[in-house]
Each structure stands twice: as C-alpha cells, then as structure tokens.
Amino acid sequence: MQFRHPSDKDDVLRTKKDAFKIPEGVIYLDGNSLGVLPKNVPARLAEVVEQEWGMSLIKSWNEHSWFDLPLRVGNRIGRLIGAPEGSVVACDSTSVNVFKVLAAALSLRADRKVILSDNGNFPTDLYVASGLAELLDKGHELRVVAPEEVEAAITEDVAVVMLTQVDYRTGRLHDMAALTEKAHQAGALAIWDLAHSAGAIPVDLKGAKADFAIGCGYKYLNGGPGAPAFLYVAEVHQDNVTSPVTGWMGHEAPFAFDLDYRAVHGVNRMTVGTPAILSLSSLYAALDVFEDVDMADIRKKSISLSELFIKKVEEKCPQLTLASPRDPETRGSQVSFRFEEGYAAMQALIARGVIGDFRAPDVMRFGFTPLYLSHQDVVDAVAILADILETGSWDRPEYKSRAKVT
Amino acid sequence: MQFRHPSDKDDVLRTKKDAFKIPEGVIYLDGNSLGVLPKNVPARLAEVVEQEWGMSLIKSWNEHSWFDLPLRVGNRIGRLIGAPEGSVVACDSTSVNVFKVLAAALSLRADRKVILSDNGNFPTDLYVASGLAELLDKGHELRVVAPEEVEAAITEDVAVVMLTQVDYRTGRLHDMAALTEKAHQAGALAIWDLAHSAGAIPVDLKGAKADFAIGCGYKYLNGGPGAPAFLYVAEVHQDNVTSPVTGWMGHEAPFAFDLDYRAVHGVNRMTVGTPAILSLSSLYAALDVFEDVDMADIRKKSISLSELFIKKVEEKCPQLTLASPRDPETRGSQVSFRFEEGYAAMQALIARGVIGDFRAPDVMRFGFTPLYLSHQDVVDAVAILADILETGSWDRPEYKSRAKVT
Known part of the structure; x- marks a missing residue:
C-alpha cells in the first residue's frame, strides 16, 4: 500500500x-452535520425490515428484543462517552431530550430560577430552555453569556448550567470537568450537550460528574439522517427525577395498562413513546465500527x-x-x-x-x-x-x- | 380466480x-398493533439509505426535500382523516404529540383547569396528561370517567376533552362530531387520538370541527415499527398556539441560528427536532397503497x-x-x-x-x-x-x- x-x-x-x-x-x-453511511447499515436495515418486521411482525418486540433497543443502543454510546452501563438511552430527538433533562434538572433545584447557558450553544437548546421557562411560568430566567464568561457566571442563584461542550460554529471546547465542578460548588447542576462530542472526542461523563447529557445520533455516530438522539442521567439522579413527558415506555409496567403512571427504575423512565425501530436499528449497526476503537x-x-x-x-x-x-x-x-x-x-x-x-x-x-x-x-x-x-x-x-x- | x-x-x-x-x-x-410490511417499502428505504444518505449525503436535505418530509407525510395522512392540506405534520411519537397538543390546547383555555378523558383511553394519553398537569403545577385536574359518561361530563369547567376515538381494547367508537360539538358548546376544546382510526375508518376532522388530533403511523398506516406519529391542528388555531417544546424545526428560520425562538407560520411550528428521515421515508412509502383507496x-x-x-x-x-x-x-x-x-x-x-x-x-x-x-x-x-x-x-x-x- x-x-x-x-x-x-x-x-x-x-x-x-x-x-x-x-x-x-x-x-x-x-460528518459533524451528517455522518456518512457505514457499509454494514443497508444490509442490517434490510434484515430488520424484511425479516423482523416483514416476517416476525408483532412478535419481534420479544423475539428480536425491540423493547430493549433504546437501552442497547444507549449502552453502545455510553461506552464512547464515559457513561456506565444502564445510564444512557437512545430515544426521541435531541431537542425533545433537552426538554426532558432540563425539566428534570430544574425539578431537583426547585428553589432556584436561573438556567445558565452561552451564546455559542446550539440555538435549539436555548429555544427549548426559554420555551420550558415560559411553560413553567415560575419566573425562570434563561441567562445567556459569552462562552468565556460562563465560569464567572456560575453564581449561587444558578439552578442549571446547560452547555454544549463543542461549539457548533467554532469548535471551541468547554472544560467539562472544571465547569461541572464549579457548578456543583455553587449548588447547581450541569447538563452537557454532546452533539459535537460523541464519537469525536473522548468524553468522561462519570469522571466529570456530569448530571445529565444529551446528544445526536446522526453526526459523528453516523446513525443516519434524523437518527434518534441519546440521553444520559447520572446514577445518583436516576430514581429522583421523572420525565416531564410521562409516556408509556417510561412506565414500570407498560403492558399492565394501568391508568396511573409509575416511572420504571433507572434511565428508561426518560423514554416516552414507542421506539423508532428502523432508525434505532440503523444507529445500532452504525456503532459497530466503534467497537474496537x-x-x-x-x-x-x-x-x-x-x-x-x-x-x-x-x-x-x-x-x-x-x-x-x-x-x-x-x-x-x-x-x-x-x-x-x-x-x-x-x-x-x-x-x-x-x-x-x-x-x-x-x-x-x-x-x-x-x-x-x-x-x-x-x-x-x-x-x-x-x-x-x-x-x-x-x-x-x-x-x-x-x-x-x- | x-x-x-x-x-x-x-x-x-x-x-x-x-x-x-x-x-x-x-x-x-x-394490524391495529403493527401493520404488515408493504412490499414497496424495502426498495424505497434502500434507495433513501444508499442513494440519498449514501451518495447525496448532507445535500439531500435540499436535493431530496428531506426538510419537507414531515409535511409531505402529513398531507398524505391528512387526506385519510379529513384534514386540509398543510394541517397535519408527521413527527415524534404519539405520546410526545399528545403532550404538545394538550399543552397548546390548555394555553387557549387558561382560565379552566379540567382535562376530561375516559378510562377507555390508551393509558399513555392519561399518563402524559397527568404528567403535564403536574409539570404546570397550576391546579389542573385530569378527570377520567367511563366512556359512556363522557357526554354528560362535558361541563363548563372543562378546558379540554381529550379522547381516543376507537377504544384500544373494545373497539368502541366515540361520535367525534357530536362530542366535539358538545365540547364547543361548553366552551371547551377537543383533542382526538386517532391511533386506531387513521386508515381504518373514515374520519372527518374538519367536518367535525376537531381542534387537535394525533395518531400513530405504525398501526393501520403500516409505516413500520415505531413509525413517526402525526399531529393535526385546526387552521383556526395554527397561529395561536406554539409547541411547549420549542425546537429549531418549528422556528421561522432554523438556519438563521438566531438566539431567540420565533415560531414558523402554520402546523410546522409543532415540529421540534431534526426529522427521522429513515422512519419517515418508510411511512411515506407505506401510504402509497392508500392513494387510490x-x-x-x-x-x-x-x-x-x-x-x-x-x-x-x-x-x-x-x-x-x-x-x-x-x-x-x-x-x-x-x-x-x-x-x-x-x-x-x-x-x-x-x-x-x-x-x-x-x-x-x-x-x-x-x-x-x-x-x-x-x-x-x-x-x-x-x-x-x-x-x-x-x-x-x-x-x-x-x-x-x-x-x-x-
């Protein structure tokens, strides 16, 4: 060669x-906008469509473990971002996941009203935060500073520091461990958007003591256009928060069809509706390439x-x-x-x-x-x-x- | 033969x-749980994966009209449920869409606190409603009656009547036009879950003057496991509500990357994150069979x-x-x-x-x-x-x- x-x-x-x-x-x-097609994806997707859906039909939820797919994909992603087994789930879009983790984080800091972010954050994160503040109607303030001012802006009135680790325009990288520590010192929680991090740079969510994280499946993870996003909840919070969108997939026993919601144990409680099996299967297969990397x-x-x-x-x-x-x-x-x-x-x-x-x-x-x-x-x-x-x-x-x- | x-x-x-x-x-x-595989889907999906994603990559958002896909799928579904062009969009899961339309409806009836539903509703709708009531923390009550008691329970304190038209267990069919009219007479709004209706029975959302509707893509519409759901907003409400989850796809100009959210005109403002192109493409192709039906x-x-x-x-x-x-x-x-x-x-x-x-x-x-x-x-x-x-x-x-x- x-x-x-x-x-x-x-x-x-x-x-x-x-x-x-x-x-x-x-x-x-x-590839930071849409990853290229991994060669193994078409055949795997064809198998899911023609064999699993086409032949096993409804039985596939059990026979082909479709129910576990959000968690199985989550565990594969978890390995790339320093998240323990069972702390990441793949579901919904990144924007929907921002909404869920931000509402969850605010519920843990009910006495504080400031969401701190920076103007290098991807706009959808800011849109979702201001929309949630308006919905809650409890006087939450989205405080947006310049990226270099974030550290100094982590004051004792901040409930949640919500940042994208890698700036989508400039590539500027925040120091996750340092800013998370600063947040914790001030009594705040830290949410990290890993849209431009997962699969691109080493991330150590557990080591950095991040509270929540979310990210995209279709950028460096190559899951395909509009691939499901992912969501991380630190073990310490998993049973102390619920999703603001309490759908049946987050229920303790979805097929009991109880009239009342009881959140399942663990990160799965952040899932909402029926998982998008085709898109998730593409993402699962796309992650093969990372196995020995x-x-x-x-x-x-x-x-x-x-x-x-x-x-x-x-x-x-x-x-x-x-x-x-x-x-x-x-x-x-x-x-x-x-x-x-x-x-x-x-x-x-x-x-x-x-x-x-x-x-x-x-x-x-x-x-x-x-x-x-x-x-x-x-x-x-x-x-x-x-x-x-x-x-x-x-x-x-x-x-x-x-x-x-x- | x-x-x-x-x-x-x-x-x-x-x-x-x-x-x-x-x-x-x-x-x-x-087929009311997971529709069978339409024969045209595998080839179409392979084309989207190998040609659109694989060859055109990021350019497909324009060249293959990926951006319009939620609305193009929505228009095909709209034809089956009596919804005018541009009033249905395909996105997210049914549960997430319940959350969005219910929050939107409640915002239009801010002086009322009762969400009326029945115990034949699919549980996730009830879970989402009670979760939203808890999140809003403004004293909303989810009032659940027996299906046959709904009509009498539509009183003047009801903000929103939220019903699944066809009972998932018994198949019992609500009279959409009559109950919607009753709701409007009482000053309430009507949300219809068409999970077991769309593609199964004639539905006339506009004729019945339904305010909002949502439903599944993977049942009678045969869109594939976990296919994106759909969401309808009556024309009269489209510019008076915003999604509680204000993601960038609902923004007037997503690629201006403004820091402030401004909802786009029309039903598209109810979309949130990047559309799931693979799953949406499967659903779009699956709807071919309905074209001459x-x-x-x-x-x-x-x-x-x-x-x-x-x-x-x-x-x-x-x-x-x-x-x-x-x-x-x-x-x-x-x-x-x-x-x-x-x-x-x-x-x-x-x-x-x-x-x-x-x-x-x-x-x-x-x-x-x-x-x-x-x-x-x-x-x-x-x-x-x-x-x-x-x-x-x-x-x-x-x-x-x-x-x-x-």
Missing part, C-alpha cells in the same frame, strides 16, 4: 475508511488532521481567517474559517466534491472525522479551496444564490 | 393484498369482516364473550372477546399462525385490516380458534407462561 501523505502510513485507524461508503470524488468534511486514537488523529488543515489553509488561503481556537486542546473535531464570501466559496467547494458547510454570517465549517478521513484528503481539500479562492471561481450567481435551506 | 368465500368475489379491495408481504401460513389480525370502501369491508368474525365466533366458540359493541356503527375496525384463559388461548392461536393480541385482564383482541384480509381469512381464523378451544390445546405451560413483554 502506498501512502501519498507520510502521516497516513502510521495511522492506526486507516483501515476504518473501508467500513464506510464514501462517494467517488468526494472529500467529506461534514479507542477514543484516544480518534482524538490523536483528529488533532493531527485539523492541525494539518489549519497549517495548509493559512499557507495557501490568506483570504480566510481562523475562527476556531488555535490550541487543539481547546477545540473539538472541527475547524472554522471566516470569509466574507464564505457562502459562495462553500458552494463552489461543494461543486468540486469537497463538502463542508456554512453557518451565517460568514463561517465556513469543516468537520474532521478520523474514521474515514486521511491526511491526504486534507491536503487535497485545501488545494481545491486554494484554487477556488485564487481563481475567484466562487464568484458566480449559482453559488451566491441562497435558495437552499441549509 | 376462485373465491372460497362468496363475499370475497365482490370485494373491491381484494387486489390490495398483493401490495403487502404476508408471511406464508399467517392470518394477521394484529376510498375510506368508505375500507369501512364497508371492515364491517363485513368484523360482522362475519363475530357471527362465526359466537357460533363456534361458546366459551368466548363479545367485549366489543355489537352495533358495527359504534365499533372501529377491531373486535375483542373476553375469555378467562385468553392469554394462553392467544398464544396457542399465534402458534398456529393466527396472530391477534391480548390485553389484560382477559381480552383477546382481533384487528381487521381490509387492505390485506379476506373473508376467507376470517373463516379460517375462527376454525383454528374453535379447534383450540374445543380440544383445550391452549392448556399447556408454554402458552400460559407470561414471560413475554407484550
């Missing part, structure tokens, strides 16, 4: 790329890829300004650059097979997924980007038109 | 069975099948007692019988290929899905049931053991 870039030769993850279907001619730098190796390669990307872009694309932290220790697995014509430049880049994305007003965002990217991919991507910028080929009406939704 | 049962000859829906994969030797009387024909055949079933069971199985209304006009598309050893009898029946289900304490439940059942199926199913009861072959340890979850 020949390696065009020397760093690819020593890459312990290099064979992992074979587990994914990467379209010919594409360098995919958007050490998150430390993923982190090491992620830093190597993103450092190379920054170095090359700064060498070859002087029009762009780094929008991510320069120190890789304070950055997740993505790198963003600011460019006034970033939208058009990104469209031009995509047209040439280098897929990243754009976040208003001027951020060109590039995700680095160590499982299916090589150092040579990074070098090739920057060469195309440099060519687009040098030739000004982004300056075409079809690239500048913003008809697209994303 | 030969018809063993004369009624099958005149069945205008008889060719529809070919659109479904029914396992050899199975008579499936559980008149719900009146479905209803006619449903009554014909269930009347035949009752007649034959009462002739041949004197051990069983009808638990469903005898008048087909007050019954949905399912029939239940009580039998003390119903659990074991159902297991014995399933072992012989006749799949129904059991609901505690003693209800044997049989669903009739006119799209894939024939009159001959009904006759054959009763013959097997009669044999099991006559020979007492249900009386075996393996049938009596209740280790199974369902």
Whole structure:
C-alpha cells in the first residue's frame, strides 16, 4: 500500500475508511452535520425490515428484543462517552431530550430560577430552555453569556448550567470537568450537550460528574439522517427525577395498562413513546465500527488532521481567517474559517466534491472525522479551496444564490 | 380466480393484498398493533439509505426535500382523516404529540383547569396528561370517567376533552362530531387520538370541527415499527398556539441560528427536532397503497369482516364473550372477546399462525385490516380458534407462561 501523505502510513485507524461508503470524488468534511453511511447499515436495515418486521411482525418486540433497543443502543454510546452501563438511552430527538433533562434538572433545584447557558450553544437548546421557562411560568430566567464568561457566571442563584461542550460554529471546547465542578460548588447542576462530542472526542461523563447529557445520533455516530438522539442521567439522579413527558415506555409496567403512571427504575423512565425501530436499528449497526476503537486514537488523529488543515489553509488561503481556537486542546473535531464570501466559496467547494458547510454570517465549517478521513484528503481539500479562492471561481450567481435551506 | 368465500368475489379491495408481504401460513389480525410490511417499502428505504444518505449525503436535505418530509407525510395522512392540506405534520411519537397538543390546547383555555378523558383511553394519553398537569403545577385536574359518561361530563369547567376515538381494547367508537360539538358548546376544546382510526375508518376532522388530533403511523398506516406519529391542528388555531417544546424545526428560520425562538407560520411550528428521515421515508412509502383507496370502501369491508368474525365466533366458540359493541356503527375496525384463559388461548392461536393480541385482564383482541384480509381469512381464523378451544390445546405451560413483554 502506498501512502501519498507520510502521516497516513502510521495511522492506526486507516483501515476504518473501508467500513464506510464514501462517494467517488468526494472529500467529506461534514460528518459533524451528517455522518456518512457505514457499509454494514443497508444490509442490517434490510434484515430488520424484511425479516423482523416483514416476517416476525408483532412478535419481534420479544423475539428480536425491540423493547430493549433504546437501552442497547444507549449502552453502545455510553461506552464512547464515559457513561456506565444502564445510564444512557437512545430515544426521541435531541431537542425533545433537552426538554426532558432540563425539566428534570430544574425539578431537583426547585428553589432556584436561573438556567445558565452561552451564546455559542446550539440555538435549539436555548429555544427549548426559554420555551420550558415560559411553560413553567415560575419566573425562570434563561441567562445567556459569552462562552468565556460562563465560569464567572456560575453564581449561587444558578439552578442549571446547560452547555454544549463543542461549539457548533467554532469548535471551541468547554472544560467539562472544571465547569461541572464549579457548578456543583455553587449548588447547581450541569447538563452537557454532546452533539459535537460523541464519537469525536473522548468524553468522561462519570469522571466529570456530569448530571445529565444529551446528544445526536446522526453526526459523528453516523446513525443516519434524523437518527434518534441519546440521553444520559447520572446514577445518583436516576430514581429522583421523572420525565416531564410521562409516556408509556417510561412506565414500570407498560403492558399492565394501568391508568396511573409509575416511572420504571433507572434511565428508561426518560423514554416516552414507542421506539423508532428502523432508525434505532440503523444507529445500532452504525456503532459497530466503534467497537474496537479507542477514543484516544480518534482524538490523536483528529488533532493531527485539523492541525494539518489549519497549517495548509493559512499557507495557501490568506483570504480566510481562523475562527476556531488555535490550541487543539481547546477545540473539538472541527475547524472554522471566516470569509466574507464564505457562502459562495462553500458552494463552489461543494461543486468540486469537497463538502463542508456554512453557518451565517460568514463561517465556513469543516468537520474532521478520523474514521474515514486521511491526511491526504486534507491536503487535497485545501488545494481545491486554494484554487477556488485564487481563481475567484466562487464568484458566480449559482453559488451566491441562497435558495437552499441549509 | 376462485373465491372460497362468496363475499370475497365482490370485494373491491381484494387486489390490495398483493401490495403487502404476508408471511406464508399467517392470518394477521394484529394490524391495529403493527401493520404488515408493504412490499414497496424495502426498495424505497434502500434507495433513501444508499442513494440519498449514501451518495447525496448532507445535500439531500435540499436535493431530496428531506426538510419537507414531515409535511409531505402529513398531507398524505391528512387526506385519510379529513384534514386540509398543510394541517397535519408527521413527527415524534404519539405520546410526545399528545403532550404538545394538550399543552397548546390548555394555553387557549387558561382560565379552566379540567382535562376530561375516559378510562377507555390508551393509558399513555392519561399518563402524559397527568404528567403535564403536574409539570404546570397550576391546579389542573385530569378527570377520567367511563366512556359512556363522557357526554354528560362535558361541563363548563372543562378546558379540554381529550379522547381516543376507537377504544384500544373494545373497539368502541366515540361520535367525534357530536362530542366535539358538545365540547364547543361548553366552551371547551377537543383533542382526538386517532391511533386506531387513521386508515381504518373514515374520519372527518374538519367536518367535525376537531381542534387537535394525533395518531400513530405504525398501526393501520403500516409505516413500520415505531413509525413517526402525526399531529393535526385546526387552521383556526395554527397561529395561536406554539409547541411547549420549542425546537429549531418549528422556528421561522432554523438556519438563521438566531438566539431567540420565533415560531414558523402554520402546523410546522409543532415540529421540534431534526426529522427521522429513515422512519419517515418508510411511512411515506407505506401510504402509497392508500392513494387510490376510498375510506368508505375500507369501512364497508371492515364491517363485513368484523360482522362475519363475530357471527362465526359466537357460533363456534361458546366459551368466548363479545367485549366489543355489537352495533358495527359504534365499533372501529377491531373486535375483542373476553375469555378467562385468553392469554394462553392467544398464544396457542399465534402458534398456529393466527396472530391477534391480548390485553389484560382477559381480552383477546382481533384487528381487521381490509387492505390485506379476506373473508376467507376470517373463516379460517375462527376454525383454528374453535379447534383450540374445543380440544383445550391452549392448556399447556408454554402458552400460559407470561414471560413475554407484550
């Protein structure tokens, strides 16, 4: 085997790329938005559809353990984020899970009214928090500060500190352990959104003493578009909270069809409705690739890829300004650059097979997924980007038109 | 073509069975719990996975209109339940949707504190209502009466009447138009759970002036296990309510990433997180079979099948007692019988290929899905049931053991 870039030769993850279907001619730098298709997923999904649903029908809930699937998927994810067996469940969307854990956390701090977050949080988390505050109508305040001001803002009136560990625009990485400790010292609880962390960087929820966490199944976990999200509840809280949405799947005995709700023991009480078996099965299969992977190796390669990307872009694309932290220790697995014509430049880049994305007003965002990217991919991507910028080929009406939704 | 049962000859829906994969030797009387696999679903799902996700990746949100999928699925369902274009959206689970519409309805009747339901409602609806009342902590009362007492219980202190149209155990059918009118006369709003109605009986939400409705995608709509649920908001309310769970998909401009929530115009404001594209695509494809179907024909055949079933069971199985209304006009598309050893009898029946289900304490439940059942199926199913009861072959340890979850 020949390696065009020397760093690819020593890459312990290099064979992992074979587990994914990467379209010919594409360098995919958007795994932080939608992970690529793992090759084992289509066959597994076909089996679930044609054999389990098609042949075993309703019996599959028992015969194929569909009932346990939210917890089985949760346990696989748990291993990647430092969560003990039985503390993570896969269900609903990330937004719905934010609602559930935030309501649960506030119920544990009923005497306090402040939800602290930062303006680098993904907006849906803030929307859900302000909507919940309005619904509760008890004077809760969503206090939003700049990311660097969070630590100082953890005062004794804060009920819950709710943060996304990796900023979706800049990749800036919060220190989970330190901020959680600060929160606890102030008598507050900590909720961590791991949307851009799970599968991308090592996370130690238990070690950091995080109270709650939530995250996406369709980014670095490659579960497929709109894959179910996940939800973590620290063991110490599991039997002290209930979901604000008390659906039958969280009931102690759903098939007793009692008229009164009694929450089941453990994290399963945070589940609500009938689990989405097709989407969950895709996510379960997608997690196969992580089984023999050490998150430390993923982190090491992620830093190597993103450092190379920054170095090359700064060498070859002087029009762009780094929008991510320069120190890789304070950055997740993505790198963003600011460019006034970033939208058009990104469209031009995509047209040439280098897929990243754009976040208003001027951020060109590039995700680095160590499982299916090589150092040579990074070098090739920057060469195309440099060519687009040098030739000004982004300056075409079809690239500048913003008809697209994303 | 030969018809063993004369009624099958005149069945205008008889060719529809070919659109479904029914396992050899199975008579499936559980489409009210999990619909069978439509034959077109596996290929469509494979296309979404391998081509849309696999090849177009993130671009599919625009190129394959993934963003519109909740509304496109909703419009297909809307046609079956008398809902105008743009008033139904497919998203989340039924339980989560109950939470959303109930909170929305209560916000429109802030001066009233009573949620009226009946003890024939599916328990998750009651769990969600009592959980929401507890969360709101404003003295809301969930008042649960017997189904036949609902009408008289609609008094002027009732904020919302929340009912499942077809009782999940007995098939008893509420008069949606009459009860909605009564609710409105009393100044209350009406929420209808169509879990056992959509695709099974003609529903006219607009004609009945229903305020909100929700329902399942995986029962008579055959969308697959845990398929996304649907949610209806009457046009008059659409811009006067917001979801209690204010996620980014309900935002006016999700990709502006504003820090403040502004609900989008229309029913889409009730969506929350990133749509589950795989599950939604399965549901969308499953609805193909309804495109040229008149719900009146479905209803006619449903009554014909269930009347035949009752007649034959009462002739041949004197051990069983009808638990469903005898008048087909007050019954949905399912029939239940009580039998003390119903659990074991159902297991014995399933072992012989006749799949129904059991609901505690003693209800044997049989669903009739006119799209894939024939009159001959009904006759054959009763013959097997009669044999099991006559020979007492249900009386075996393996049938009596209740280790199974369902």
